[in-house]
Amino acid sequence: MGKCPKCGKEVNELEVHRHHRQVEVWRAFLNGDGEIDYDCIKTESWDEWTEEKYICPACGAILFETKEEAEDFLKSKAKQTPR
């Protein structure tokens, strides 16, 4: 198991937060009670704008922002031998 550089706890997995750029298109209209109501028409999202943050599950610190860095961390730590 690896150690989080922030809190020093042993970490064998990371929490991933994915932030998507997304636009929802809604229709706004007055309903039978004369109040505004909404209908969702469509949702558009862009995969190329997805941001990933790899987070320590113990302390919540953001450790990495790319899959490659996270993979290297998990792999290198798995190969570590105790002294």
Ligand SMILES: [Zn+2]
């Ligand atoms: Zn931590």
